[in-house]
Amino acid sequence: MSGFDLKGERLVIERLGQRGEGVARGPHGLVFVPYAVPGDVALAEAEGERGRLIEIVTPSPDRVPAFCPHFTVCGGCAVQSWREEPYRAWKRDLVVQALRHAKVEGDVEALVGPLADAHGQGRRRATFHARIHRDALERTRVETGFMKARAHDIVEIESCPILAPDLAGAPRAAHALARALASLGKPLDILVTATTGGLDVDLRGCGELAQAPLRAALAEAERLDLARLSNHGRSLLERRPPSLTMGRARVTPPPGAFLQATQAGEETLAQLAVEMARSARRALDLFAGVGTFALRLAERSTVHAVESDKAALVALARASGDAGTSLKPISTEARDLFRRPFTAAELAPYDVVLFDPPRAGAEAQAREIAASVAPRVIAVSCNPQTFARDARLLIDGGYALERVVPVDQFRHSAHVELVAAFVKISAARGPSKGKSGRRRLLG
Secondary structure, eight states, X not given: OXXXXXXXXEEEEEEEOTTSEEEEEETTEEEEEETXXXXXXXXXXXXXXXXXXXXXXXXXXXXXXXSOTXXXXXXXXXXXXXXXXXHHHHHHHHHHHHHHHTTOOSOHHHHBOOOEEOOTTOBSEEEEEEEEEEOTTOXXXXXXXXXXXXXXXXXXXXXXXXXXXXXXXXXXXXXHHHHHTGGGOSOEEEEEEEETTEEEEEEESSOSOOHHHHHHHHHHHHHHXXXXXXXXXXXXXXXXXXXXXXXXXEEOOOTTOOOOSSHHHHHHHHHHHHHXXXXXXXXXXXXXXXXXXXXXXXXXXEEEEEESOHHHHHHHHHHHHHHGGGSOOEEEEEOOTTTSOOOHHHHTTOSEEEEOOOTTOOHHHHHHHHTSOOSEEEEEESOHHHHHHHHHHHHHTTEEEEEEEEEEOSTTSSOXXXXXXXXXXXXXOOSOOSXXXXXXXXX
């Protein structure tokens, strides 16, 4: 029989899974039930491992009311109905379990510090999705908002409680731009970032705008008083510099550049990295972006920043130059670190090596770092699983894991970030094989 069992099953939620779903033991194995929390007795429809919550029969003592009316419909948040203390313990444990799964030895519980709350005032950037619908009479309807949970439909929103106050006007701006471009008849992704100059918007998914829709978009950008409007990373209009403060520097990122989701998240990650770098004289920042870490490290150290995105490096270099003597020199290099990682020999001159790769991690680069003599390594990650894999490579290369700090800037989601410090203690002995071949950690 296909599809959900409409009769439902009475399930006791035992724990929360890696995606923020409640985990229960059904008659045929584990069932993952979104929006249920540990301690709930829930009635759920089940299809294999997939569950759909019908009703909370008996609420968990740790269940709290959700604060957003779109919760369980919008796919943006996975966990809003759980008391803060167990929520924080679960997020920290995502890092602990990833390290254990990678067979990282030592007192992992002691190595992983408390979860750092980096939500701050909320998200300073968000992507809104727009869909254009036309009925049989050629009447146009525009939907703008976030994606529904487990679906490709749109949840239309006028406000979102996890957005920073400076981004409060973003839903209205996204809807206005989508209406202005309704003649395209194409889905739109509208990336909005709050900057010191105002809202910075990049239109994606629609291809290069032709003259008529371009004029409509530019007119709407003027009316909305946007700082900048871009189309697939190409600036169309800049009324004010869409700048951000990073330490002692002011950066104007290129359109659509990667940024940390919250200002508090950026500041927390950078503060931890600078603290772990200690008194390094020469620092190497790999996957440097627009300078989240390089610009802060340069308050103490000379920095070489490496990144594949040339536009991001231009923004970093300009910010460094504008900061003048308040920062030590920052040199830049455009390089694809996945295809051409820094070699062990190239890493030798640096006192500290920092790497902050995308979610896929940096296996090739981690292997080179493992073979190097760099005395200190700082790893920043948004994926505990790929971090643990790369950490295992460093440990097998003679590094000891000193400290890991989980960071929660994506509150109410299953995403957790971290900053970790490693120190070189011995030459590489090759991959571990069995318990006798594993290297113990400091701490």
